[in-house]
Amino acid sequence: MSDVSSPASRPLPRPCLYPERRWPRSGPLEQAAEAMAARLAPQIGRLEGRAAASVVERVAAHEAAALRAASDAELRALARGLREKLHHCRARDPDAIAEAFAVIREASDRVLGMRHFDVQLIGGNILLGGMIAEMDTGEGKTLTATLAAATAALAGVPTHVVTANDYLARRDAEQMRPLYEFLGLRVGVATQEMEAAEKRAAYACEIAYCTNKTLAFDYLRDRLTLGRRSGNLRRKLENLVAPTGRTHELLLRGLHFAIVDEADSILIDEARTPLILSRELSPAFDRETFVQALEIAGRMREGRDYRIGLVERRVDLTAAGRTFLGELAEPFGGAWRAPSQREEWALQAIVASRLFRRDEHYIVRGGKVEIVDEYTGRVMADRFWSDGLHQMIEIKEGCALSGVRATIARMTYQRFFRRYQRLAGMTGTAAEVSSELWRVYRLTVARVPTNRPSQRVLLQERVVATEAEKWRVVVETIAEHHRRGAPVLLGTRSVASSRRASASLTAAGLPHVVLNAAQDAAEAEIVAAAGRRGRITVATNMAGRGTDIKLDADVIDLGGLHVIMSERHDARRIDRQLAGRCARQGQRGAFQAILSLDDGVTDTNALPFERYLNYVMIRAGWSWPARFALRAAQRRAERLHARMRRELLDRDETLDHALAFTGNAE
């Protein structure tokens, strides 16, 4: 079998001193070639997917009766033998990989009671080749990752398995630990609240489970440690890294190989937020100024004094606004006299008072303002908005003022993850962003077929005119399913709309569970129980992602889980994620969207004229133009967010380039 194009034929990186990949800035010609290649990314992905499938036959060849008949001790000895073989070829030889996969599969069957499906072997091969494996929700990505992680680790390459939150990192590592340990591999978990020594020990293991956030911040900390030392990078590393690869000062061992779960969420959605390592300055020293700024913002008028770009969360002052601001600021004196300073404060105050809404962008809990991740609905307790914005919102909400923070290091996830010598990822929804994944990370998306054919029923989308009508239709639909005993999962876009949905359900006397802004473990429990008979669960679109929903036996006869989407998200991918919560692993299930013209996606992305026209059409009984318009608004949002990510990366690269001259990249 020729394997020239197989992902398995690419050697894994050679373990060395704190490795990371360098990205030289490309010139105009290279950029043109890159743009062309990005367009071809989906086709390349299809070819790669086909090539990766060859692993199935190979593994079957290794799984002769001998492997099945081997005792546990013999199987362990085979795994030990693989170390030598894989190390030698750096996992380049497709036969060595197939043998490793066969041993891992057999071990998994014995210790976990789960035998990797053939499609999971394909997924594992794609991951090992440094690509994105697009596997439908529920197809068993956690188990798939073990093939690539264990093979790389056996080849001597330290591997990071990256998940979206600490709970998932711990859970996945604990679930898979018996398998890794059977193979003679050490597994560590690095979580955010750990002490440096504990994290160091976790990263020193052959396989470390961690979150993107913990990992990226630890990397930033390492860069700061290196930055404080004098001498060239190599010398510094040699002084810091012991021959065992362990170090007393650095946390990580470098960026060898990462397998990113929920890859689209981490590599694309999170890429819009820069990572900022900050420290608190003197507390609340600027209260007076912030109060004054909010007072001024309250007196300025939209349209006359400033214009708002809702999507970019951007405010621009008009010429008249600038003059008016000068007059308003006059009595305050001091730094208010400097035009650039007063404009910055006023703009920030307008953003705080007009653009950021309670229960949508943030919640107030225990007297504190806590940011809500718009994509997941999860609270990010330890994140702060910068440049006084956080403090202004605290004043607006009557909370105690936290200290202003100063940035010590800054980086984007885009720039962080592409430094890995080999990067791979898995997700149910990557096709829509395959070009971007290639352009930013050089990642190809290869689709993995499902283990069993999908039985998901996609019901006709309904669009009504107003939000009030929508909740009425949603409640009626839920009541209908509830009477039959079928479980329903209602997906909402924000914490605020899940509260509205909950109020409507309560008014209709329908018992339900609401999931928003909760702790990750409780979140997973609630989502896992969503498949019970008669259960109604309301959850923000992405809450509980990564958690399996098991159906009660009699629920399958009732048609499985019924998922209702009550609002389109800013990306079609996220809608698809929600749909993927039902009909998992070839089971039955249905998905339905019940939307309104008042939905958030039209809020910021539809033209007023278009909205009015659609309203009239719906009233006349024609809802298809509205369906079309909502999708068009979503596409506009997708394009805009892609542009924002590109601009952020450009800014980051420029900054990096400029700072590189001072030897201070992060």
Ligand SMILES: Nc1ncnc2c1ncn2[C@@H]1O[C@H](COP(=O)(O)OP(=O)(O)OP(=O)(O)O)[C@@H](O)[C@H]1O
């Ligand atoms: N080869 C296998 N044999 C038996 N059970 C399996 C196998 N692979 C996965 N499973 C089971 O399938 C279920 C779904 O797995 P998992 O949660 O990893 O899916 P997923 O693809 O990550 O889903 P999501 O995209 O929603 O996060 C789990 O209960 C898991 O134990």
